Each structure stands twice: as C-alpha cells, then as structure tokens.
Amino acid sequence: MMDRxxxxxxxxxxxxxxxxxxxxxxxxxxxxNLVEVQGWMSxxxxxxxxxxxQAAPGPNVLVISVFGWxxxxxxxxxxxxxxxxxxxxxxxxxxxxxxxxxxxxxxxEAIDDALAPVAAGLLAAAGVLLARAADPGAVSIGLTVGAxxxxxxTRLHPLWMIAVGAIAGVAGLA
Amino acid sequence: xxxTKDMHSKDTATTPPRSLRELxxxxxxxxxxxxxxxxxxxxxxxxxxxxxxxMDEFTDILARCQALPGPNIVNVxxxxxxxxxxxxxxxxxxxxxxxxxxxxxxxxxxxxxxxxQAPAVSAALRGVAAVAAGxxxxxxxxxxxxxxxxxxxxxxxxGAFVAVVFxxxxxxxxxxxxxxxSLAASxxxxxxGRAA
Numbered sequence: 001m002m003d004r005x006x007x008x009x010x011x012x013x014x015x016x017x018x019x020x021x022x023x024x025x026x027x028x029x030x031x032x033n034l035v036e037v038q039g040w041m042s043x044x045x046x047x048x049x050x051x052x053x054q055a056a057p058g059p060n061v062l063v064i065s066v067f068g069w070x071x072x073x074x075x076x077x078x079x080x081x082x083x084x085x086x087x088x089x090x091x092x093x094x095x096x097x098x099x100x101x102x103x104x105x106x107x108x109e110a111i112d113d114a115l116a117p118v119a120a121g122l123l124a125a126a127g128v129l130l131a132r133a134a135d136p137g138a139v140s141i142g143l144t145v146g147a148x149x150x151x152x153x154t155r156l157h158p159l160w161m162i163a164v165g166a167i168a169g170v171a172g173l174a
Numbered sequence: 175x176x177x178t179k180d181m182h183s184k185d186t187a188t189t190p191p192r193s194l195r196e197l198x199x200x201x202x203x204x205x206x207x208x209x210x211x212x213x214x215x216x217x218x219x220x221x222x223x224x225x226x227x228x229m230d231e232f233t234d235i236l237a238r239c240q241a242l243p244g245p246n247i248v249n250v251x252x253x254x255x256x257x258x259x260x261x262x263x264x265x266x267x268x269x270x271x272x273x274x275x276x277x278x279x280x281x282x283x284x285x286x287x288x289x290x291q292a293p294a295v296s297a298a299l300r301g302v303a304a305v306a307a308g309x310x311x312x313x314x315x316x317x318x319x320x321x322x323x324x325x326x327x328x329x330x331x332x333g334a335f336v337a338v339v340f341x342x343x344x345x346x347x348x349x350x351x352x353x354x355x356s357l358a359a360s361x362x363x364x365x366x367g368r369a370a
Contacts, residue, residue: 016244018346020353022211023245024310028338029345048296049286051303056282057206058275061245065276069283077280081272088244092252093264099238110364111241114330114356116322120314121331122349125338127310130303140304147308152315158210161305169301170294 004072005079007038012064012083019088021119023061028129030067040071047134055162061085143168188225190258194266197255200224201270210309212247212271220254227254247271330356 011033015026027050035046049070053063061084068080098104131144147161191197204219205212213236220227227235239249248271255267289295317323323331334352337343 018349019243019245020349021240021246024313025349026345032344047303048290048299051299051306052282052286053279054210054306054309055302056275056279057209058279059205059208059212059245059247059271060210061248062272062275062279065279066283069280074280077276077283081276085244085248085268085272088242089248089252089264089268092239092242092244092249093256093261095242096238096253096256099241108238108241110357110360112237113322113325113327114360115241115353116317116320117325117327117329117331118334118349118352118356119331120317120323121334121352122338122345123317124311124314125335125345127307127314128339130310131307134300134303134307136304140300143301143304144308144311147305148311148315149308151309151312158309161309162209162302165301165303165305166298167301169297169299169304172297 001072001075004040005075008068008071008076008080009083012068012080013087016084016087017091019084020115021123023064023084024126025119025122027063027126030064031129031133034067034071038071041067043133044135045070047130050130055166139168188228188231191224191226194259194262197259197263198266198270200226201251201255201267202274205271205275208247210306211313213250216247216250327356327359330359 015029019026031043031046034040035043041049046067049066050063053060053066056062062081064084065077065081068076068078070076072079099108127144127148131141134140136144143165147158147165150156150161151158191200200219204215207215207219217232221229221232235250235253236246239246239253242249248268251267251271252264255263255265257263259266286295290299318328330352334348337348337352338345
C-alpha cells in the first residue's frame with residue numbers, strides 16, 4: 001500500500017510539470033503507467049473510471065483522484081491529486097508576477113504561441129486513444145464521432161451528449 | 175484596481191470579493207456547474223455574474239496560466255485568489271474548486287465499486303466513455319479556430335498527433351520534443367527578426 005502511494009506521488013509530481021493544455025492531454029501517459037506498467041487496472045476499467053469522472057461535476061483534473069482511488073483507496077486519491085497540482089500551483093504562484101512584467105509578457109507570448117498547437121495535437125491524440133481503449137464497436141465509434149462533431153460545431157451542453165451515451169450503452173448498443 | 179461604482183462605467187465596473195468565504199463559495203459553485211471542463215463556467219461567473227474581473231483581466235490571467243504547466247483551471251484559481259488575498263486567497267480558491275467535487279467523485283467511486291460490475295452500469299459507462307472521448311476530440315477541433323494554430327506551427331501539433339496515435343510513441347517524449355522544437359523555432363525566428 002505504501003509502495004503504491006509512493007509510486008502515485010512520484011508519477012504525478014512529474015506529470016504536474018509536464019501537463020500543457022489541461023490534465024486531459026496526459027491521459028495516454030496515465031494509461032501507459034497505470035494499466036501497462038503497474039497493472040493496477042484493466043484498459044476497460046481505465047475507460048470506465050474516466051467515464052465516471054467525466055459524468056461528475058468539477059475540474060477535469062479530478063479524473064486523477066479516481067485513478068488514485070482505484071490504485072490505493074481514499075489515501076491514493078488524495079496523494080495522486082495533491083501530487084498532480086502541487087508543483088504546478090507553486091510554479092504558477094511564483095511565476096505569475098514575472099509573467100505580468102513586460103519582459104515576462106514577451107516570454108508568455110512566445111510560450112503560448114509555441115505550445116498551443118502541440119497541446120491541441122496531444123489533446124486530439126488523447127481523445128482517439130481513449131476511444132480506442134474501450135475496444136469500441138460500430139455504435140461506440142458513432143457516439144465518439146457524433147460527440148466530437150457536435151461539441152465542435154454546436155453549443156449543445158455536454159451533459160445531453162453524455163446522457164445519450166449512457167442510454168445507448170444501457171440499450172446494449174455501445 | 176477598478177472597484178469604482180461610477181455610473182458611467184456601470185457595464186465594465188468590477189468589485190472584488192469581500193471575503194475569503196465569498197471566494198470559497200464562488201469557486202465551489204462554479205466547479206459544481208462544470209461538466210467536462212470548468213473554464214467556460216469560470217469565465218461566465220467571474221466576469222458576468224459576480225463582476226470580479228473584466229473580460230480583459232480574465233483573458234490576461236488565462237493566457238498566463240496556459241503558458242504555465244498544470245491543469246489550467248487550477249492555475250486560474252491560484253492567480254485569481256492571489257489577486258485579492260495573496261497566498262491565502264490561492265489556497266481558498268483551490269479548496270473551493272476541489273473540495274466538494276472531490277468528495278462527490280469519491281462517493282461515485284464507492285457506488286462504482288458496489289454497482290460497477292452490474293451489466294447495465296458497465297454498459298452505460300461504456301457509452302459515456304465513447305461520448306467523453308468524442309468531447310475531448312471536439313475540444314481539440316475547437317482549438318483550431320485560434321489564430322495561434324493557424325500558422326506553420328500547426329505542423330508541430332499534427333506531428334505530435336501522428337507520433338502518438340499512429341506511431342504509438344508515449345506522450346511525454348513526444349511532448350518534450352514537439353514543444354522543444356516549437357519553442358526553438360519561435361526563438362530562432364524572433365532572433366532572425368522575421369515575423370512568425
């Protein structure tokens with residue numbers, strides 16, 4: 001148990017400073033580590049826990065609490081979540097003053113320009129890998145494509161799409 | 175800070191939160207309204223409903239937070255809280271963002287432990303997972319409207335996507351290489367005096 005908490009802490013402390021464009025971009029890395037390296041959950045369970053987190057309100061980073069819980073209970077949830085936010089929060093708190101200065105603004109502009117496309121590419125990749133993790137049938141692929149197009153082109157609230165997904169699943173389609 | 179109550183600037187006037195308690199409640203409420211991302215809710219609540227920040231102030235904060243690593247909304251909480259109450263404000267904003275949603279999601283975890291094996295529940299979650307993956311792809315597609323992606327730098331994004339999805343490289347090295355090359359290219363172009 002202590003071993004698992006240490007592994008969670010070290011992994012998420014590192015991911016914290018590597019996360020660009022939201023915790024979601026690092027989901028493939030979490031899958032690699034939690035499913036393939038540690039074997040703490042199956043690929044199917046990973047996809048289900050991710051779905052559970054998406055269906056709940058709150059910041060996306062809480063998906064990490066769910067994975068931590070699966071690995072080591074409530075302590076795991078706390079350790080993983082705190083490890084994921086602690087380094088980046090400290091950096092943000094101390095770097096924000098610099099980024100507000102004129103010299104900092106130049107840096108910020110350059111970093112945003114350089115990282116935005118990479119973040120978008122990794123986010124799209126995370127979506128595709130998650131869709132693949134659940135070993136999808138034709139209807140699942142349809143749900144994924146439909147949700148992608150609707151959230152891209154319309155302002156439909158995501159909860160409606162999540163509800164349709166749940167219903168299609170229960171109906172035995174997905 | 176523009177906490178003026180001037181009649182003429184009624185539409186743009188902002189008033190800061192009066193207490194840490196108000197900060198905590200505001201961040202709890204906005205976190206609980208966020209499904210698949212809290213940032214849009216935060217924008218609405220902080221600018222339009224509570225009028226703590228102007229649109230420009232929020233956009234500036236967000237731009238800085240996106241340049242820094244870590245979950246974006248969490249970074250926004252740190253900056254917004256610090257703006258009025260220093261480190262205590264950051265901690266309170268974070269507590270607001272995370273505490274109640276954390277307890278809720280743990281409750282869901284225990285429900286999952288009890289009922290997750292039931293065929294109907296696991297089937298429903300399969301459907302939700304498919305939709306949630308699509309929502310992530312949709313978010314990435316929406317980002318392509320940004321002018322930051324409408325440049326030759328988009329090649330780094332496309333390269334990262336291909337490397338992870340088709341060549342099956344892991345995300346961390348791909349990120350480090352793509353981001354490193356993208357930053358280096360920007361820097362070289364700036365030094366060369368060419369507009370990128």
